[in-house]
Amino acid sequence: MRTWLLALSLFAAVVQAPQIFAPGSISDASWQWRITFTPDGRTAYFAASEQFFPASRKATIYSSQLSKGTWTTPEVATFSGTYSDIDPFITPDGQRLYFSSIRPVDGANRGDIDIWMVQRTGQGWGEPIHLGPQVNSPGDELYPSASSDGTLYFASGPPAPAPGKHYDIYRARPAGSGFHPREALGAGINTQPAASDPGPQAAWEFNPEISADGTLLLFTSLRPGGHGLGDLYASRLKDGEWTRAENLGPAVNTSADEYHPTLSRDQKQLFFVRRAPGPGDFYSVPTASIPVLSR
Numbered sequence: 221m222r223t224w225l226l227a228l229s230l231f232a233a234v235v236q237a238p239q240i241f242a243p244g245s246i247s248d249a250s251w252q253w254r255i256t257f258t259p260d261g262r263t264a265y266f267a268a269s270e271q272f273f274p275a276s277r278k279a280t281i282y283s284s285q286l287s288k289g290t291w292t293t294p295e296v297a298t299f300s301g302t303y304s305d306i307d308p309f310i311t312p313d314g315q316r317l318y319f320s321s322i323r324p325v326d327g328a329n330r331g332d333i334d335i336w337m338v339q340r341t342g343q344g345w346g347e348p349i350h351l352g353p354q355v356n357s358p359g360d361e362l363y364p365s366a367s368s369d370g371t372l373y374f375a376s377g378p379p380a381p382a383p384g385k386h387y388d389i390y391r392a393r394p395a396g397s398g399f400h401p402r403e404a405l406g407a408g409i410n411t412q413p414a415a416s417d418p419g420p421q422a423a424w425e426f427n428p429e430i431s432a433d434g435t436l437l438l439f440t441s442l443r444p445g446g447h448g449l450g451d452l453y454a455s456r457l458k459d460g461e462w463t464r465a466e467n468l469g470p471a472v473n474t475s476a477d478e479y480h481p482t483l484s485r486d487q488k489q490l491f492f493v494r495r496a497p498g499p500g501d502f503y504s505v506p507t508a509s510i511p512v513l514s515r
Contacts, residue, residue, distance in 0.1 A: 238472065238505040241491060242291040246284055247501040253279055254307045254363065254427075254480045255491055255502055258314050261484070262286045265297060265308040265317065266502070274380075277333075279306040281319060299338050299345050306333075307363045311370075312432040312485065315340045318364035318372070325350050333360040335374055354399045355392050363427045363480075367434035370394035375426035375439075376402075386413055387424040389439055408462035409455050411443055418444065429481045436513075437462065438481040438490075447473040452481050452492060454512050471510045483507075 240247050246255070246266060253267035262285060269279040280301055282294035297308070303323035310317050318337045322330060334356040338345040355361065357376055364374040371394065377387030388410045392399035404410055413423040427440040435457045440450045451473040453465040472478060476496030483490060490507050493500040507513040 235471070235509045236506055237509075238492075238494070238503040241502040241504045242284070243501070245291045245293060249499065251279075251499040252493055252502050254309070254493075255482050256308050256310045256317075257482075257484070258310055259312065259485060264291065265310065266294075267306040267308060267319075268294075269306075273306060277322060277379075278304045281305045281308050297345070299348055304333075309363075309365045311366050312368045316366070317345060318366065320360075320362045320364065321348070323348070332358060332379065333362055335361045335364045335372075352398060354395075354401050363429075365428060365430045367430045368432045369434060371430070371434060372399060373428040373430045373437065374402075375428060377424065377426065381420040383420050384413060386420065387426040389425050389428045389437075405437075406462055408464045409437065409439065411441070427480050429483055431483055431487060432485060436483070436487070438468075438483065439465070440479040440481070441465070448475040449477040450479045452478050466512045468510055468512050472505060487513075 246264065250268040250270060251272060253273060255264055255266040257264050264284045265281060267279045267281050269276060273279050281297040283297050284294045285292045303321055305319055305321045307320045308317055316337050316339055318335060320333050321336050322333050324330065335351045336348045337351065338348050359376055360379050361374050361376050364372055366372045372392045375387050375389050378385040389405050390402040391405060392402040410425050411423045417423060421442045422444055424442045425439055429438040437455045439453055441453050442450055446467060447470065452468045454468060455462045455465040467473060476494050478492055478494050480493040481490060488507055489504055491502055491504045494503050
């Protein structure tokens with residue numbers, strides 16, 4: 221009996237329900253979109269908007285500092301605030317920050333969302349650099365993330381739901397100072413539209429968050445069989461192939477909309493957005509509380 225009680229108490233200590241992250245400072249009345257952290261965990265970058273981004277296509281990237289256990293009032297990031305910017309991601313070495321933006325390319329205005337980056341300098345972040353046609357397309361490119369070897373993961377798809385058009389997850393391997401042409405990930409992650417789908421968004425896979433070692437991919441999908449509108453899924457790289465994605469289950473996913481996953485550098489904490497309904501907030505939960513991630 222004592223052994224059973226001890227095991228039960230240890231299980232309870234590990235299993236924790238997701239909690240709102242930094243309420244009142246980072247998670248506030250605005251819409252929150254994707255959060256990322258510097259390698260030391262003391263600076264957060266995230267996007268926020270006053271309206272639902274997929275409709276308004278307007279957002280700004282902010283930064284906040286961890287000071288004496290509290291996150292400071294967010295400030296507009298030095299490279300943001302003029303154009304619509306969203307989905308920041310800081311590389312594992314802290315030297316690059318990728319993000320998605322609707323801003324001019326070579327002086328020409330663009331209506332689609334492309335992936336850009338800024339590099340760390342002695343004075344902060346440098347000027348935004350467009351990643352070019354190896355990564356970007358005439359459609360929308362969102363939610364970049366990168367593993368330690370420089371491989372970039374992102375989602376690409378239409379600006380709005382449309383029959384026969386859907387979001388897939390891609391990767392682009394590094395090539396010198398740029399990238400090789402992008403390639404879609406396999407059937408373990410990306411699904412294809414089917415006649416039985418309830419709507420054109422049923423085959424959407426997006427929000428890819430790659431682990432630093434490149435072996436664990438988290439993403440959002442609207443595929444049938446989930447717990448709610450958007451659910452978080454995980455796939456692992458084994459023998460060069462991505463395993464069949466698994467739903468993270470009720471430890472994270474609910475009847476609400478869950479999306480925008482972020483892994484802590486040590487993979488011990490998962491951050492994500494949940495909305496139910498209205499503007500979403502950031503939540504955090506130990507990965508030890510998620511069976512799919514704690515195996």
